[in-house]
Amino acid sequence: MKSQKIKILIVDDDPYIRQLVSVNVETAGYETASVGGGKEALDIINKNPPDLMILDVMMPEMDGWEICKIVRDNPKFENLKIVMLTAKDAQRDKMIGKHILNADEYITKPFEIDDLLSALTKLLEKK
């Protein structure tokens, strides 16, 4: 029973990527919000926590690793799913993302939109 739409926060410094993801995710039936940086992201998470966050890594000022760590360190947000969406595709980066920072999913750019959508479905259907 989905009386409330699932909220997804999109964090990426590139406006085109933000647009791309939000258009597709909204069409899939989720509610989205987009921000361009870590500060704004943490603001929103604290005020109105989303169910899932799509997070870019390479951003100026605060990068995705930092944001992920802050969120994961806070037990209040242990149910907040994190999907990393980044151009960093090295094995080492994947290890860091998935196993050290405990992101729920790690998708590399360029990506298939369908892959992203099925990852969302998988992570959110447990609700």
Place this chain on the structure above:
Amino acid sequence: MNKIQHFISRLFYSYRGRLLIGIASVGILLNLYDEWNHIHLTQKIVSEREMASITSAGKLLSDEVAENLFAKDTFDLNDILSLAAKQDQVIFIAVTDLNRIIRFSTNTNLINQSCFSEDTLNIFKDYKDFFVKTFPVKKTSGQNIGYLQIGYSLKKAHRELRKALYNDIFLNSALMVLILIIAWLISGILMKPLFEMREASKQIARGNFSVRAHAKSFDIIGELAEALNNMAEQLGDLTNNLNNKIEEKTYQLEQSNKKLLELDKLKSDFVSMVSHELRTPLTSIIGFSRTLLNLKLDDTKREECLKIIESEGKRLANMVEEFLDISKIESGNFSLNLEIFNLYDLIQECATIFQGQSACEINSEISEKIYVNGDKNRLKRVILNLLDNAHKYNPADKPIGISAKVIGDQIVICVQDFGQGIKKEDQENLFEKFYRGKDIISERTRGSGLGLYIAKSIVEVHKGKIWVESEFGKGAKFIFSLPKSA
């Protein structure tokens, strides 16, 4: 036994030992000579003395005997002779007549018959511990009436001789030992500087070049010490020099190592930056294409997506050009496509492109008739790069200035902004590969740090120069010159 052998070999093989052996040998020879001499002399003296005493006693006695030999009363003769015989050192006395018939004697068996002849008178013979002298007995008239033979013991004399000899030997030996001790001590003192030099040498061998031996004497030892000192000094200087050089070289090596590591890091940062930069527009292009295919969008939305695809495509193309340029510059395959064109036209083109992308105004001051022989496309990128940079820092309300003039044999183009300017220490590094400003704006815009490096390479391949004039807080002027075409 071994210790003794060891000691003896050490003695033979050392100069000091040899010195002492030499002294000892000479000493012993001298001693022997001295002893021989002494004995000889002493013997002579003793013999002469004894002989003299016997002769005088004998003469006296023979006179007395002569008186009493043919006297009626032989008891007087006996008494005289017995008395004489009792004397110390007299072994026997014998009196014979001319026919060698013994009239009186003590110890008859010791008489030497052979010396009674007149021919052998006054010859005295030594028989080990005694000698025998024969005296003719003569009457006052001179007539020879018999012989007197006295056997005289030399035991006392010999004892005396021996005692003197032993004394002598003892003294001489003591003296020898004393001399040897003194020689040992003196040679030790003489060798002292050598010991010092040995210790100094050991120290030098261990690497301590500051030791010095005393070099006071004006002989070979002093010279040796001085030579040693000189050597130590030279070695010290040499090692110092070497150490300094090593330090210098190590420092240089460390510095270049640092640089290499830095460059390496820059390169790998560059590679990850490039891969990120290339992937981002690609993501948009692929993503929006898929979106258009998947979703039913209205016309405005569709147009928007297509515009994004186009502009990201162009952005990607530009980036690829930049990276290819870098590649060419690095590998030395950077060749220009030369053509003669009007600079005014080119700058207008750039201004148009630029103003399509940003809201900033451009003030241009270019005369219309400047012709350039160069690679139009590449120079266009230089100008666009400078305009882009100016735009980053220029406040929105002020226009960016661009000008071109001919000064002497150079064409000089200048792009001016009114932003925060550039510090002197940063100005040196601006045109270096990967150099990115350390201010917020540079951080935000995430450029590759290659723009100015590429611009510099392009300008320099044209045989021109590029530089910056700026004061912190007062904006910046980026200026490049190109040689006037023939």
